[in-house]
Amino acid sequence: MNIRNKTNFKPAMKMQKEEILQHLESYFEDMILAVMTRHIGKILDFPLTVKQVASLTGRSKHNIYKMCQRDKIPYTKVGKTVLISLRDITSVLYTELDSE
Numbered sequence: 001m002n003i004r005n006k007t008n009f010k011p012a013m014k015m016q017k018e019e020i021l022q023h024l025e026s027y028f029e030d031m032i033l034a035v036m037t038r039h040i041g042k043i044l045d046f047p048l049t050v051k052q053v054a055s056l057t058g059r060s061k062h063n064i065y066k067m068c069q070r071d072k073i074p075y076t077k078v079g080k081t082v083l084i085s086l087r088d089i090t091s092v093l094y095t096e097l098d099s100e
Contacts, residue, residue, distance in 0.1 A: 012077070024047055028080075044085065044086050044087035044090070045085050045087055046085065046086050047076070047083035047084070048082075048083065048084050048085070048086055048089065049081065049082070050064045050068075050082050050084070052066060053073075053084050053089050056089070057065065057089065057093065064084075066083070067092075068082060068084070070091060073088060073089060073092050075089045
């Protein structure tokens with residue numbers, strides 16, 4: 001085998017690796033989407049604390065408490081802890097974005 005054939009062989013191998021990586025990436029994206037779709041209801045109903053909601057939305061804890069008091073955000077109290085579902089905070093944020 002001469003040198004010319006060996007150099008032509010390497011780019012073909014590289015092309016195969018890139019192709020394989022693209023197929024793997026697509027496969028894993030499909031798997032992740034399937035898992036997320038199956039569990040999205042559980043994820044959206046996950047309770048968050050006021051501190052977590054404030055961090056997630058970029059607002060202050062005080063602002064989140066005020067929104068709860070004004071019934072802008074549905075919440076549940078467990079003892080002294082205020083819990084807000086991810087689904088509720090998401091819908092509130094979309095409503096605010098639509099009104100702007």
